[in-house]
Amino acid sequence: NAGVMQNPRHLVRRRGQEARLRCSPMKGHSHVYWYRQLPEEGLKFMVYLQKENIIDESGMPKERFSAEFPKEGPSILRIQQVVRGDSAAYFCASSPGTTSGNTIYFGEGSWLTVV
């Protein structure tokens, strides 16, 4: 049973380009979460999605960032017109549902470097 799969693992973008990060949840998991870890900082919540629905996006920056989790395919975190401050590790996590006791599992992360 494969874990949470993220790709790419490492991504380099020039300022102003777009970055797309993909996350395939564990088999049987319908809930996906994105977190960002800036250098020397802890993990910060960005967005929580279920299939075709954004449940909580209160941690997402107001501009340039968007996320989706389509009916088919992986969840995608999209960052438009990247800036140096977007350089961070982006972690995806998944869980089967919202019942207490459902452990949330993390992917290996995608490291974005903006040059």
Place this chain on the structure above:
Amino acid sequence: EDKVVQSPLSLVVHEGDTVTLNCSYEVTNFRSLLWYKQEKKAPTFLFMLTSSGIEKKSGRLSSILDKKELFSILNITATQTGDSAVYLCVKETSGSRLTFGEGTQLTVNP
């Protein structure tokens, strides 16, 4: 804003020592408290705590939750160099939102 406070932020010990990591949290919308270990990659799950006073154990690691005083501790006995990592305390709220503490950087020297 929800807060999870961990202490100490950094800890250096020798192999064989026992360590206790602390975590305090706010009560709002509490569902569970989780501990993760992070070693330069994705956090790996250690424990989920939902009930007060029930110790969870896994090998040399154990953890307990006090819902009255709003804190949890993670104990590691007979530490090894492989225990060196950042230990994250995480509060889960209703809606499955996770709030992370800043982490405790544990260094175990041979």
